[in-house]
Amino acid sequence: MSYHNKFVVGDFHSRKTILDIIEEPTLSSNREGIFYCRSSLTIILFTDLDKTHKKEQFIYNDYFENDYFHWDSQNKQHIDTPRIQEIVNKDVEVILFCRIKNSIKGKTQPYIYFGRLEFFEYEKG
Secondary structure, three states, X not given: OOOHHHOOOOOEEOHHHHHHHXXXXXXXXXXXXXXXXXXXXXXXXXXXXXXXXXOHHHOOOOEEEOOEXXXXXXXXXXXXXXXXXXXXXXXOEEEEEEEOOOEEOOEEOOEEEEEEEOOXXXXXX
16 A cells, blocks of 8 residues: 555645544654554554754754755664665655654644655765
8 A cells, every 4th residue: 555645745734634644543642753663564654854953863864855855764773774775675665755844832743755765875974
């Protein structure tokens, strides 16, 4: 099952609306930037681009550069971990939800759906 077809690129979504669409119950308790879907071979990346108010351990170098999205995995993951290898080997679909800031004036901001990602290259950090 492809979750990519359930969303429209550019549409705004809260985690709740994403949960309602994909029906992945464990998404409601997920607070990390990466979510592994149980009912499909899909990984969802949730990214805040503005990291100025994040704790140092949560500051990852995520950004857009032309047609490319650069994503830093969490510290516990690296090129040899099984989940990252699934991305590299294209064994899973990877989709991206991104926003600039987590919240503005105390109000949680929605994510924007950016579509499917495809592994291009790995840079050792």
